[in-house]
Amino acid sequence: xxIFADTTPLRSPDFRRLWVAGIPTVIGANLTIFxxxxxxxxxxxxxxxxxxxxxxxxxxxxxxxxxxxAWADAMDRRKLLIIASCGLAAASLLLWIQAAAGLENVWVxxxxxxxxxxxxxxxxxxxxxxxxxxxAGRDLPAANSLNMTVMQFGAIVxxxxxxxxxxxxxxxxxxxxxxxxxxxxxxxxxxLAPMPPAESAGPSSFGIAxxxxxxxxxxxxxxxxxxxxxxxxxxxxxxxxxxxxxxASADFGGPVEGGTTMALLAAAMSxxxxxxxxxxxxxxxxxxxxxxxxxxxxxxxxxxxxxxLAVGHGGGHAGRALWVALAFLAVGGxxxxxxxxxxxxxxxxxxxxxxxxxxxxxxxxxxAGGPRLADAVHGAAAAVPTT
Numbered sequence: 601x602x603i604f605a606d607t608t609p610l611r612s613p614d615f616r617r618l619w620v621a622g623i624p625t626v627i628g629a630n631l632t633i634f635x636x637x638x639x640x641x642x643x644x645x646x647x648x649x650x651x652x653x654x655x656x657x658x659x660x661x662x663x664x665x666x667x668x669x670a671w672a673d674a675m676d677r678r679k680l681l682i683i684a685s686c687g688l689a690a691a692s693l694l695l696w697i698q699a700a701a702g703l704e705n706v707w708v709x710x711x712x713x714x715x716x717x718x719x720x721x722x723x724x725x726x727x728x729x730x731x732x733x734x735x736a737g738r739d740l741p742a743a744n745s746l747n748m749t750v751m752q753f754g755a756i757v758x759x760x761x762x763x764x765x766x767x768x769x770x771x772x773x774x775x776x777x778x779x780x781x782x783x784x785x786x787x788x789x790x791x792l793a794p795m796p797p798a799e800s801a802g803p804s805s806f807g808i809a810x811x812x813x814x815x816x817x818x819x820x821x822x823x824x825x826x827x828x829x830x831x832x833x834x835x836x837x838x839x840x841x842x843x844x845x846x847x848a849s850a851d852f853g854g855p856v857e858g859g860t861t862m863a864l865l866a867a868a869m870s871x872x873x874x875x876x877x878x879x880x881x882x883x884x885x886x887x888x889x890x891x892x893x894x895x896x897x898x899x900x901x902x903x904x905x906x907x908x909l910a911v912g913h914g915g916g917h918a919g920r921a922l923w924v925a926l927a928f929l930a931v932g933g934x935x936x937x938x939x940x941x942x943x944x945x946x947x948x949x950x951x952x953x954x955x956x957x958x959x960x961x962x963x964x965x966x967x968a969g970g971p972r973l974a975d976a977v978h979g980a981a982a983a984v985p986t987t
Contacts, residue, residue: 605742605745605746605749605877605878605879605880605881606739606741606742606745606880606881607742607746608739608742609734609735609739609742609743609746610746612734612735614734614791614792614793615731615734615735615743617788617791618727618734618785618788618789618792619746619747619750620784620788621784621785621787621788622747622750622784622785623750623753623754624781624784625781625782625784625785626750626751626753626754626755626758627753627754627757627758627761627781628692628758628777628778628779628780628781628782629688629720629754629758629778629781630754630755630757630758630759630762631758631761631762631765631774631775631777631778632692632695632716632774632775632778633758633759634758634759634762634763634774635695635699635762635771635774635775636653636695636709636713637650637653638771639699639709639771640653640706640709640710642771643704643705643706643709644706649706652710653709653710653713654972654975654976656710656711656713656714656717657713657714657717657972658968658969658972659714660714660715660717660718660721661717661718661720661721661964661965661968661969661972662721662965662969663718663721664717664718664719664721664722665721665722665724665725665961665962665964665965665968665969666811666814666958666961666962666965667722667811667961668680668684668721668722668723668724668725668726668957668961668964669725669726669729669811669814669957669958669959669960669961669962669964670810670811670814670957670958670961671722671726671957672722672725672726672729672730672956672957672958672960672961673729673797673798673810673954673955673956673957673958674797674810675797676794676795676796676797677726677729677730677733677795677797677957678730678789678792678793678794678795679794680722680726681723681726681727681730681785681789681792682786682789682790683722684719684720684722684723684726685723685782685785685786685789686782686786687715687718687719687722688716688719688720688723688782689779689782689783689786690779691712691715691716691719692716692775692776692778692779692782693775693776693779694712694715695709695712695713695716695775695778696772696773696775696776696779698712699770699771699772699775700770700772700776721961721964721965721968724960724964724968725957725958725960725961725963725964726957726960728944728947728948728960728963728964729948729956729957729960730792730795731743731744731747731948732948732949732953732956733795733953734792737949740945740948740949741886741889741941741942741945742880744940744941744942744944744945744948745877745880745937745941746877748873748877748937748940748941749873749874749876749877749878749880749937752870752871752873752874752877752933752937753870753874755867755870755873756867756870756871756874759863759866759867760863760867762774763863765777797954798952798953798954810958811958811961813955813958814955814958814959814961814962815962817955817958817959818959818962821950823890823946823950824943824946824947824950824959826890827890827893827894827942827943827946828943828962828963828966830893830894830897831893831897831939831940831943831966831970832966832970834897834900834901835970835971835973835974836970836973836974836977837974837977838900838901838904838932838974839904839970839971839974839975839978840904840907840908840974840978841866841869841971841974841975842974842975842976842978842982843978843982844862844865844866845862846982847865847911847914848861848862848865849862850916851911851912851914851915851916852911852914852916852917852918852921852922852925853914853916853917853918854918861918861922864922864926865925865926865929868926868929868930868933869929869930869932869933869936870933871930871933872929872930872931872932872933872934872937873933873934873936873937875930875934876933876934876935876937876938877937880937880938880941886942889942889945889946890946892938892942893939893942893943893946896935896936896938896939896942897935897939899931899932899935900932900935900936900939903928903929903931903932903935904928904932906924906928906931907925907928907929907932910922910924910925910928911925940967943963944960944963947959947960947963948960
């Protein structure tokens with residue numbers, strides 16, 4: 601019985617190049633994810649502006665996530681990936697220029713963040729829609745698990761590396777490193793064969809009408825639709841990351857400005873997801889993927905309840921309750937990784953190739969938008985004195 605991650609998809613040279621190229625790229629992207637709020641707070645000394653960055657990121661994620669999925673169905677996915685990767689590199693370069701030049705204008709940072717997220721929203725569904733052309737259908741769960749593991753690995757290493765580098769380098773250099781890492785996926789994508797749209801994808805499959813076609817297709821697939829709905833509910837009601845600064849300080853005695861306790865809370869779910877990916881060898885054997893998604897979400901909910909109970913026993917100091925809380929966050933991260941891997945696989949297998957990009961666009965919007973909506977809900981709830 602296989603226990604560790606199934607690496608069969610890495611036997612495909614094209615998938616292997618994209619996967620390996622994604623490792624430095626994801627780390628670089630997380631350098632920018634770390635740098636943007638740090639720079640915004642340094643410029644404004646206001647958490648409200650830091651929160652505003654979520655809105656500037658969410659709007660282009662939703663708009664271009666949906667449109668990008670439609671474009672992935674209407675044009676060569678290889679070309680679209682190259683364009684999106686070059687756009688990401690250009691946005692990071694512009695972020696580096698404004699920081700290195702000392703413009704000290706928060707609106708420039710916010711606008712450039714929105715531009716970068718727009719290119720990411722095009723890149724993500726296009727890349728996901730391309731995977732079924734690179735690996736066999738039976739290997740899709742393993743391929744998605746490998747990709748999720750890399751993403752979470754970057755979410756751990758990126759912030760830690762950023763904190764280390766800031767002891768030696770200027771913050772602007774983080775943006776420059778991110779831009780440089782974009783070279784790797786551009787090179788890997790150039791090595792791919794052309795990926796023209798399916799013959800059935802006509803001229804009408806390029807704009808808003810195509811986006812609506814994707815939603816109609818999704819509405820007709822009850823299993824996939826409900827997997828999205830239950831995950832969105834679980835994220836909005838259960839994702840506690842907006843509360844981490846307050847929890848770290850008020851419940852576990854950490855400094856208000858962050859510190860080790862905050863870093864541990866921020867990294868715990870990603871650490872759990874990485875461990876879940878490492879020990880994901882059992883995923884390809886699961887045939888009832890919808891049931892697996894529901895089970896993973898139930899585990900997620902239980903883990904978040906356990907996290908809340910552990911926080912309630914914090915007592916204002918970083919004792920045993922902190923480690924129990926971190927353990928529950930790690931379990932939740934592993935469950936979320938399993939849920940995301942199966943949901944992506946269900947989409948890739950259920951959708952015909954000519955509509956796969958649009959459905960991956962919806963997937964990107966939910967995966968990226970759900971936690972941001974959760975931030976708003978939990979942040980607002982925490983501001984109410986009786987909660």
